Amino acid sequence: MxxxxxxxxxxxxxxxxxxxxxxxxxxxxxxxxxxxxxxxxxxxxxxxxxxxxxxxxxxxxxxxxxxxxxxxxxxxxxxxxxxxxxxxxxxxxxxxxxxxxxxxxxxxxxxxxxxxxxxxxxxxxxxxxxxxxxxxxxxxxxxxxxxxxxxxxxxxxxxxxxxxxxxxxxxxxxxVYGPGQKTDAYYTSVIQVFLRRIVAGEAPVIDGDGSQSMDxxxxxxxxxxxxxxxxxxxxxxxxxxGTGIDTSIAELAKMLVAATGRALEPQFRPRKTLVTRRAADISRIRAALGWEPLVAVAPGIHALARTFLAELGALP
Ligand SMILES: NC(=O)c1ccc[n+]([C@@H]2O[C@H](COP(=O)([O-])OP(=O)(O)OC[C@H]3O[C@@H](n4cnc5c(N)ncnc54)[C@H](O)[C@@H]3O)[C@@H](O)[C@H]2O)c1
Missing domain, CATH: 3.40.50.720 (NAD(P)-binding Rossmann-like Domain)
Structure with a gap:
């Protein structure tokens, strides 16, 4: 058949x-x-x-x-x-x-x-x-x-x-993030921007207090x-x-630095920023489809950072 x-x-x-x-x-x-x-x-x-x-x-x-x-x-x-x-x-x-x-x-x-x-x-x-x-x-x-x-x-x-x-x-x-994501992705490109700086030995730079978040x-x-x-x-x-978890840009920078094993502290650039926040209520998809996110944010971001470093031959 x-x-x-x-x-x-x-x-x-x-x-x-x-x-x-x-x-x-x-x-x-x-x-x-x-x-x-x-x-x-x-x-x-x-x-x-x-x-x-x-x-x-x-x-x-x-x-x-x-x-x-x-x-x-x-x-x-x-x-x-x-x-x-x-x-x-x-x-x-x-x-x-x-x-x-x-x-x-x-x-x-x-x-x-x-x-x-x-x-x-x-x-x-x-x-x-x-x-x-x-x-x-x-x-x-x-x-x-x-x-x-x-x-x-x-x-x-x-x-x-x-x-x-x-x-x-x-x-x-x-x-949405993960290996193969586009470098010009509107929201998630911040991951690559931070990673490129970290690999170059430069601290990620955060506009404002870094409280803007994404799911x-x-x-x-x-x-x-x-x-x-x-x-x-x-x-x-x-x-x-989504996962239902809002991760701030400041938290993201810390996770990426930790994953790359570099001794860098994120820097904050005082600037008036529009603080946008995102977190999904996922009770409907749980009930309707039985779907749950299986990749938790911290390990997922960690793995992505390691993949990025490996591709550049820059793993510590
Ligand atoms: N990536 C995210 O964070 C995100 C978030 C919300 C919604 N979405 C939606 O999910 C879908 C997939 O997103 P993605 O991140 O994989 O994007 P992507 O750009 O990687 O993939 C889109 C694909 O559509 C193709 N395409 C574009 N215009 C086309 C056309 N006119 N005819 C035929 N093919 C065409 C592109 O070549 C590409 O392969 C999109 O509808 C996007 O709006 C993505």
């Missing part, structure tokens, strides 16, 4: 490559749809050769491309998107990919009569939270075209679910959440994917 096929848009990206590998491990065949805009060439080469993966180079901005890619698919994990930085610089392009592109994927999924679809939304739909932890029903105040498109994408998905019977779930990823969630946990949202029978859910 042939394997059930899942199409993963953006499947050659940071999160997508993990989702594809997990789906294959669960016994699915995977078809990646990615336009190579930000894909890792090593990942693409591996995917092209994998017996259970098929790589389709194509752009979700083209309806016909998406329809062709979904032919014969059992379901879809929709991850292709342009990142936040890009959305501020070019709102039109961002909406074109992140909103119109998503509409193409949802509509094609209905036409292909897929079993279900998982949509990657983002914690950035919340904007500035009024309180922590952030709950799915909190007021949303998206602040950039990227976040606006993610929020609209959730609403659009709900339209396709209720009007066209598309079984689906949306996941609000928090600050760092490991990419392997995020990929597992996406696959669980796909295999579950639940539908119509919007779920936070």
């Amino acid at each position: 042939s394997k059930r096929r899942v199409v993963v848009t953006g499947g050659a990206g940071f999160i997508g490559s993990r989702v594809c590998a997990l789906l294959v491990a669960e016994g699915y065949a995977v078809r990646v749809l990615d336009n190579l805009y930000r894909a890792d060439p090593r990942v693409v080469a591996e995917q092209r050769q994998h017996p259970d993966m098929e790589f389709v180079e194509g752009d979700i901005r083209y309806r016909g491309t998406v329809d062709a890619a979904l032919e014969g698919a059992e379901g879809v994990v929709h991850l292709a998107a342009l990142c936040i930085n890009k959305s501020v610089a070019d709102p039109a392009e961002s909406l074109d990919v992140n909103l119109r592109g998503s509409e193409h994927v949802f509509a094609a999924a209905v036409r292909a009569r897929v079993r279900r679809l998982v949509f990657a939304s983002s914690a950035s739909v919340y904007g500035e939270p009024e309180r922590l932890p952030m709950r799915e029903d909190d007021v949303l105040r998206p602040q950039t075209p990227y976040c606006i498109a993610k929020r609209a994408g959730e609403d659009l998905l709900e339209f396709y679910r209720t009007r066209h019977g598309l079984a689906s779930n949306a996941l609000r990823f928090f600050n 760092f969630v490991h990419v392997d946990d995020v990929a597992r959440a996406a696959v669980m949202a796909y295999t579950s029978a639940a539908s119509g859910l919007v779920l936070n994917v």
Whole structure:
């Protein structure tokens, strides 16, 4: 019997490559749809050769491309998107990919009569939270075209679910980190900025008092959440994917210095900063999918720092 096929848009990206590998491990065949805009060439080469993966180079901005890619698919994990930085610089392009592109994927999924679809939304739909932890029903105040498109994408998905019977779930990823993360990632790039300084023998520099925080969630946990949202029978859910722990920038700097074994003290640059904080309430995803983060923040950040040093040949 042939394997059930899942199409993963953006499947050659940071999160997508993990989702594809997990789906294959669960016994699915995977078809990646990615336009190579930000894909890792090593990942693409591996995917092209994998017996259970098929790589389709194509752009979700083209309806016909998406329809062709979904032919014969059992379901879809929709991850292709342009990142936040890009959305501020070019709102039109961002909406074109992140909103119109998503509409193409949802509509094609209905036409292909897929079993279900998982949509990657983002914690950035919340904007500035009024309180922590952030709950799915909190007021949303998206602040950039990227976040606006993610929020609209959730609403659009709900339209396709209720009007066209598309079984689906949306996941609000928090600050995803792990090996292979992009150096220009909007939030988590601070990890690499600090690590580069530490490796050069310089202390990480923190703006303000370092109390701004993020909910760092490991990419392997995020990929597992996406696959669980796909295999579950639940539908119509919007779920936070984080650890529930807000880690301040000051704590992060200390963890990174400790992991590298360098005798450095983080420095504080007095500066008026907008203190933003992030922590997900994850009770809904726990109850709905039985998902729990398995990688605790401190060991996850420690391992990432060690991987970074090893790649540079700079392990102590
Ligand atoms: N990384 C995070 O911290 C984070 C947080 C919240 C939400 N998300 C969301 O998760 C998803 C995956 O993020 P990621 O970090 O893996 O990003 P990524 O940039 O590593 O991966 C995105 C992939 O989509 C592809 N792509 C971009 N535009 C495309 C297009 N028009 N057609 C086809 N493919 C296209 C890129 O080539 C890339 O391989 C995105 O939807 C993102 O918005 C990520």
